[in-house]
Amino acid sequence: MQNMEVTKDLFGPAEADAEEREKISRPTRSGFQDGWIRLKQNKGSVVALAILLVLVALAFAGPAVARYDYYTTDYGAIFQAPGPAHWFGTDKFGRDEWSRVWYGTRISLLIAVVAAGLDLLVGVTYGSVSALLGGRVDAVMQRIVEVLIGIPNLIIVILLMMVMPAGIGTLIIAMSISGWVNMARLVRAEILKLKNQEFVLAARLLGTSNREIIMKHLIPNTVGVIVINTMFTIPSAIFTEAFLSFIGIGLQEPKASLGVLINSGFQVINSHAYLLFVPAVVIVLIMVCFSILGDGLRDAFDPQMRI
Amino acid sequence: MSLLEVRDLHISLQTYDNVVQAVRGVSFSLEPKDTLAIVGESGSGKSITVKGIMKLLPKTGRIDAGRVIFDGRDVTEYSERQMRRLNGSEISMIFQDPMTSLNPTMTVGKQIMEVLREHEKMSAQDRKARAVELLRLVGIAYPEKRFGQYPHQFSGGMRQRVVIAIALACNPKVLVADEPTTALDVTIQAQILDLLKSLQRKINTSIILITHNLGVVANIANKVAVMYGGQIVESGTVDEIFYEAQHPYTLGLLASIPRVDDDSGSLKTIPGTPPDLIDPPVGCPFAPRCDRAMKICRLLRPEHTRISGTHCSACWLQHPYARQAAGKEET
Amino acid sequence: MKKYILKRIVYLFVTLLVIMTATFFLMHSLPGTPFDEDKISSLSPAQQQQIYASYGLDQPVYIQYFKYLGNVFQGDFGTSTLYSGQPVKSILASRIVPSALVGIQAVLVGLAVGLVLGVVAAYKHNTPLDYLTMIVSVLGISVPNFVVAALLQYLFGLKWGLLPVAYWESYASSVLPSLALSFGVVAQIARFVRTEMLTVLQQDYILMAKAKGLSPAKILMRHALRNSMLPVLTILGAITVNVLTGSLAVESIYSVPGIGSLFVDTIKANDYSTILGLTVFYSAFYVVVILIIDVLYCVIDPRIRLAPAKE
Numbered sequence: 001m002q003n004m005e006v007t008k009d010l011f012g013p014a015e016a017d018a019e020e021r022e023k024i025s026r027p028t029r030s031g032f033q034d035g036w037i038r039l040k041q042n043k044g045s046v047v048a049l050a051i052l053l054v055l056v057a058l059a060f061a062g063p064a065v066a067r068y069d070y071y072t073t074d075y076g077a078i079f080q081a082p083g084p085a086h087w088f089g090t091d092k093f094g095r096d097e098w099s100r101v102w103y104g105t106r107i108s109l110l111i112a113v114v115a116a117g118l119d120l121l122v123g124v125t126y127g128s129v130s131a132l133l134g135g136r137v138d139a140v141m142q143r144i145v146e147v148l149i150g151i152p153n154l155i156i157v158i159l160l161m162m163v164m165p166a167g168i169g170t171l172i173i174a175m176s177i178s179g180w181v182n183m184a185r186l187v188r189a190e191i192l193k194l195k196n197q198e199f200v201l202a203a204r205l206l207g208t209s210n211r212e213i214i215m216k217h218l219i220p221n222t223v224g225v226i227v228i229n230t231m232f233t234i235p236s237a238i239f240t241e242a243f244l245s246f247i248g249i250g251l252q253e254p255k256a257s258l259g260v261l262i263n264s265g266f267q268v269i270n271s272h273a274y275l276l277f278v279p280a281v282v283i284v285l286i287m288v289c290f291s292i293l294g295d296g297l298r299d300a301f302d303p304q305m306r307i
Numbered sequence: 308m309s310l311l312e313v314r315d316l317h318i319s320l321q322t323y324d325n326v327v328q329a330v331r332g333v334s335f336s337l338e339p340k341d342t343l344a345i346v347g348e349s350g351s352g353k354s355i356t357v358k359g360i361m362k363l364l365p366k367t368g369r370i371d372a373g374r375v376i377f378d379g380r381d382v383t384e385y386s387e388r389q390m391r392r393l394n395g396s397e398i399s400m401i402f403q404d405p406m407t408s409l410n411p412t413m414t415v416g417k418q419i420m421e422v423l424r425e426h427e428k429m430s431a432q433d434r435k436a437r438a439v440e441l442l443r444l445v446g447i448a449y450p451e452k453r454f455g456q457y458p459h460q461f462s463g464g465m466r467q468r469v470v471i472a473i474a475l476a477c478n479p480k481v482l483v484a485d486e487p488t489t490a491l492d493v494t495i496q497a498q499i500l501d502l503l504k505s506l507q508r509k510i511n512t513s514i515i516l517i518t519h520n521l522g523v524v525a526n527i528a529n530k531v532a533v534m535y536g537g538q539i540v541e542s543g544t545v546d547e548i549f550y551e552a553q554h555p556y557t558l559g560l561l562a563s564i565p566r567v568d569d570d571s572g573s574l575k576t577i578p579g580t581p582p583d584l585i586d587p588p589v590g591c592p593f594a595p596r597c598d599r600a601m602k603i604c605r606l607l608r609p610e611h612t613r614i615s616g617t618h619c620s621a622c623w624l625q626h627p628y629a630r631q632a633a634g635k636e637e638t
Numbered sequence: 639m640k641k642y643i644l645k646r647i648v649y650l651f652v653t654l655l656v657i658m659t660a661t662f663f664l665m666h667s668l669p670g671t672p673f674d675e676d677k678i679s680s681l682s683p684a685q686q687q688q689i690y691a692s693y694g695l696d697q698p699v700y701i702q703y704f705k706y707l708g709n710v711f712q713g714d715f716g717t718s719t720l721y722s723g724q725p726v727k728s729i730l731a732s733r734i735v736p737s738a739l740v741g742i743q744a745v746l747v748g749l750a751v752g753l754v755l756g757v758v759a760a761y762k763h764n765t766p767l768d769y770l771t772m773i774v775s776v777l778g779i780s781v782p783n784f785v786v787a788a789l790l791q792y793l794f795g796l797k798w799g800l801l802p803v804a805y806w807e808s809y810a811s812s813v814l815p816s817l818a819l820s821f822g823v824v825a826q827i828a829r830f831v832r833t834e835m836l837t838v839l840q841q842d843y844i845l846m847a848k849a850k851g852l853s854p855a856k857i858l859m860r861h862a863l864r865n866s867m868l869p870v871l872t873i874l875g876a877i878t879v880n881v882l883t884g885s886l887a888v889e890s891i892y893s894v895p896g897i898g899s900l901f902v903d904t905i906k907a908n909d910y911s912t913i914l915g916l917t918v919f920y921s922a923f924y925v926v927v928i929l930i931i932d933v934l935y936c937v938i939d940p941r942i943r944l945a946p947a948k949e
Contacts, residue, residue: 010603011628014594038323150653150925154883155917156660162905162913163664239782246784247887247902266788266891273792280785287780295776363848388853395851402849407842412864421860422850473850 035224038300045296048289055286059109062102069099081274088278091264095254101278104256108283111171111257112237118176119233123183124226130184131191132214142188145181153178157240161249171250175237183229190225194218224301231294235287242283258283308379309336310513311360311398311481316373318352318359325585329355331537332373337481337530342507342514344524344545346560347534350581353517354403356534357483361398362390378480396426399474403486405466409458415442415469416454422476441472444509446502464495468502475506482507483515488523500527522564525549530617533557536582536592539611543618553620556593591623599624643933650925657921658710658914662703665910706914715915720907726915730897736806737889737896741881743816748823748877753867755824756831760866761858763836771828778825783880784887787818791891806895815892819884823877830873835866871935875928882920 039045063069073095080090088097130141160174194200200217208216238258244250245259246266253260258279265276318330330352337343345353358364360375362385374383377398382390394400402408410418419438423429429437435454442450445468458466467487474482484503488496504527507514516528524531525545532542533556541554552558559577579596582588588595594604603623612625623629681689697705709716715726759771794801794814802811838844839862847857885898893899897916904912 006603006607006626006628008628008632010606011601011623011626011632014600014602014605041323146649147653147656150649150928151657151921152879152882152924154879154886155657155920158905159661159664159913159917162908163667235780242782243784243883243887246782247890247905249905262785262788269788269792270796276788276792280788284777284781284785287782288776291776291780361849363845391851391853393851394849400846400849402842402846404842408846410843410847410861410865412868413860421847421852425851425856470846473846 035301039296042296042300044292045300048292048296051285052289052293055105055282055289056109059102059105062105063099067096069096072096081272089272089274091275092268097261097275097278100256100261101258101282104258104261104279105282105286107168107251107255107257108238108241108259109286111168111175111241112234115172115175115179115237116230116233118172119179119183120226120230122176123180124187126180127184127187128191128218128222131188131195132218138188145184148178148181149185151178154240154243157244158249161244166250166252168251168255171241171244175240179233179237183226183233186225186229187222190222191218194221228294228298228301231290231297235290235294238283238286238290258286309376310339310341310378311337311515312374312376313356313360314374314376316356316359316375317371318355318364319369319371320355320365321367321369322585327584328587329368329537329584330359331584331587333534333537333539334373335532335539335542337513337515339480339513340507340511341530342504342516342528343530343532344516344518344528345532345534346518346521346524348519348581350584351534352537352584353519353534354485357400357485357515357517361394361400361483362387363394363400392426395422395479396477397479398481398483399477399479401467401470401474401482401484401487404490405463405470406490408470409466411458414455414457415461419469419473419476422473426477437476438472441476442469444475444506445469445472447472463491464498467491467495467499471499471502471506475510475512478510479512481515482512483517485517486519487516489519496523503527521560533560536587537584538592538621540593540622541620543615547615547618551614551618553614553618553625554593554622555597555599555624557620591621601629639936642936643929646929646932650929653925654918654922658707658918659703661914661917662706663699665914666699666702710918715918716911718904718909718912720904720909720912726912729900729912730915730919733895733897733900736812736894737885737898739812740815740819740889740894740896741885743812744819744881745823745877747816748820749827749870751820752824752827753831753870755828757835757858757863757866759828759832760835760839768832771832775825775829775832778821779829781821783818783822783884784891786821787815787888787891790814790818805893811892811894815888815894818888818891819881822880822884826873826877826880827870831866831870834869835862838862838866841865868935871931874931875924878924878927882924 078090078092082089082097088101090096091100126141126145130138130145156178157174160177161170164170164174194217200213203213203217241250241257242259242262245252245257246263248263251257251260253264261279262276262283265273265279269276313336314334316330316333317328320327320329333352333356335343335345345356347353355364355368359368359370360377364370370383374381376382377393382393385393409415416435416438419441420434423434423437427434439450439454442453447453447465447468453461458469461469471487482503487503488499491499500523503514503516506512514527516524518524528545530542531545531548532539533548533554534540535556541548541552541557543551548557549561552561556577559575562575563577565574577596582592582595588605590603590605590607591597591600591609594600597604601623607623609621609623609625611619611621613619614625706716713727715730717723717725718729721729755771755774759768762768791814801814802808805811844857844861847861852860882898885896886902887898888894889896889898890902897919900912901916901920903909904916
């Protein structure tokens with residue numbers, strides 16, 4: 001390495017380069033870019049994302065490519081095993097299971113996404129109002145949360161489901177009424193944490209307005225927590241819907257959702273187990289993929305946030 | 308023969324997408340009863356160097372080259388099992404943050420006795436007696452009562468005393484203190500350093516003191532090595548470093564120690580930032596920040612030049628050509 | 639500490655009161671009556687009145703409410719309409735044993751297997767063993783327990799005929815429901831312990847233990863295990879919820895004569911008093927468990943103090 005000739009002229013003064021002193025020799029990356037790179041390196045997350053996209057595509061395009069719709073009964077072709085005519089077979093009314101499964105997936109996803117969206121809206125609003133206003137308002141709001149957090153969610157959902165007319169809207173409302181509390185707590189904790197951090201203090205000392213502190217510092221830094229938490233509320237909403245439909249108080253036949261399909265498959269587990277397996281596999285795939293993707297996002301963007 | 312000799316040690320750390328060459332050819336030796344201070348700013352590789360010697364590197368760390376000779380034994384190729392016999396008994400370590408280096412769910416007495424149980428043949432009663440004695444030795448009042456308490460019942464300074472008691476339990480030949488006072492209040496820092504100094508006299512151990520604060524070195528060390536960018540840039544006795552320093556980085560560090568008699572009103576600093584060791588500079592790591600940098604400094608890494616029997620500086624300014632050039636300018 | 643527990647108990651009662659109130663008024667806003675419409679309309683108005691009166695349904699809602707509250711505090715949940723006039727209290731009592739058996743078995747098996755898996759996975763971090771544990775725990779967390787229960791029933795009951803699936807007669811009947819419930823528990827605990835242990839293994843005191851010259855096994859046993867297992871207490875609440883919810887579906891699937899299947903049956907039958915009673919029972923059970931867990935955690939871990947600062 002050191003085979004260069006040492007000559008006298010090399011001992012002249014070097015030009016001072018003020019810029020080089022402060023040079024940072026690698027390109028700077030924002031937290032988001034860094035996280036994105038980490039997420040892409042996580043093979044499990046990439047595969048999970050791909051599978052989810054395929055499932056979503058099937059949920060929307062699946063019924064369209066089939067020759068049957070999800071509700072037409074055909075008593076001449078009940079309990080057909082999966083085959084070229086009916087890819088996933090037919091159920092006890094001769095309805096095409098392929099169409100029903102993908103239609104059901106669409107309904108389940110729709111319910112879950114809307115419920116998670118409502119959770120997000122209510123939870124983020126409640127949490128940030130509580131954290132930003134502070135003082136007595138915060139104290140009262142937190143007492144309310146502390147009481148609500150003590151109630152098992154599913155009990156509220158079940159009670160609401162009994163009171164309100166059965167249907168998709170009811171399911172969504174029932175789930176959102178109990179679901180937002182967790183999001184509210186997370187958002188409040190995160191904002192409180194940020195509020196006390198030096199960079200916010202520094203911004204305040206520099207005379208930044210409250211509005212700007214909220215827009216430029218608090219919101220962008222809370223987005224990670226919100227997104228990650230949403231990635232966990234979607235599968236849990238899918239679970240709740242399926243669970244309620246399975247025990248018979250969610251959606252009912254002839255509507256289809258994954259829970260309804262699993263329920264009707266379970267009725268004929270002795271003779272036609274494929275009617276149970278197909279929707280079961282779909283729900284398991286969705287849940288597993290969301291779970292892996294959620295973990296991947298959390299690890300990539302917020303290594304500190306672990307359950 | 309030296310008690311501890313480190314020759315041309317290279318250590319790299321794997322990050323998730325890069326390799327950091329944290330230590331790039333460090334050599335030094337430690338004699339019995341020496342106190343060697345390794346001084347450098349954060350990221351200079353000083354802590355990794357000693358962790359490498361004790362084989363306590365994180366999983367991502369690797370010794371790439373170099374030898375470590377301890378008490379006449381080449382421990383470079385030692386297995387984990389062999390190393391375990393040395394660690395804690397013949398060579399032991401004090402960590403930076405006493406708030407986190409004690410197990411929160413174990414009484415301090417047990418934590419002291421644990422190391423005795425590992426390395427010394429003693430009865431349970433003897434171990435307990437020795438642990439209480441150690442607590443008294445490091446200046447903890449009511450040692451019998453404190454023996455059964457948990458770390459959270461101790462203050463930071465007291466916890467560091469407990470850590471020192473653990474480190475000294477088996478009368479080690481070398482005690483490595485990795486920034487032992489950085490996490491403590493200033494008033495406590497001096498107490499801990501005094502304690503180390505007096506204990507060293509009592510039990511005849513050698514100390515490697517790692518610090519980024521040149522100010523704490525003068526009172527306790529007899530030798531100093533200054534590290535920068537994963538290398539030792541200057542080493543010598545404490546007097547040579549404080550009064551006859553040659554390397555511009557050492558001079559910069561000395562100038563930046565705040566002084567009571569300085570009324571210029573501002574702290575002196577060394578402008579710039581340390582080099583990125585993922586892509587280390589080919590020449591002298593300090594060249595970009597050096598006021599006296601020459602063309603060669605950017606191109607070639609300077610060799611260690613002996614200034615006296617004990618004093619070395621890795622700087623091109625020590626080269627005869629540079630002295631000639633400097634001489635010419637003066638005339 | 640005492641103050642903290644006292645505060646928690648006050649919250650516990652407020653929570654329960656809110657639940658009871660909400661439950662009561664929700665139930666009363668329901669259309670229809672808890673009785674079979676055909677049968678009730680075949681009776682004369684006087685007879686109808688008599689039946690309503692015997693269940694207290696003829697009084698104004700707020701009176702019914704306060705009466706209900708008073709009764710609940712005396713442990714009286716009224717009488718079931720589904721199980722013709724039996725007191726809810728005694729129905730509940732007769733159902734507790736099977737539920738407790740299944741639930742406790744599930745939690746114990748889940749704890750034992752989950753702890754072992756979690757510790758091993760963290761200790762063998764990034765080895766096939768670790769990946770296997772991760773797969774098991776992702777599956778356990780994501781696969782709905784009623785799907786697990788249905789599959790177990792299919793395999794053990796129908797395909798292999800190893801265990802009873804649809805009737806409750808001997809201890810063997812409790813095996814499959816417990817297994818189905820424990821799957822999720824195993825997953826939750828394994829995953830939590832693994833993460834916790836990985837964090838602990840990076841602590842300074844673990845490095846310190848290495849510097850003491852301790853072997854990896856001793857570091858694991860003396861320093862890592864205790865510190866990574868204590869926090870498991872904090873997720874026992876979530877696990878309780880998991881098992882309680884799971885029991886609804888799992889008990890129905892395996893026809894366990896427990897509280898879960900009772901809940902599902904009464905919901906389908908609009909049996910108000912029993913639903914009210916069960917809701918209060920479930921919530922009370924849940925809040926008490928959470929309280930016990932929190933108090934335990936404070937007592938056990940010397941690090942956790944109730945003062946504002948955490949460490």
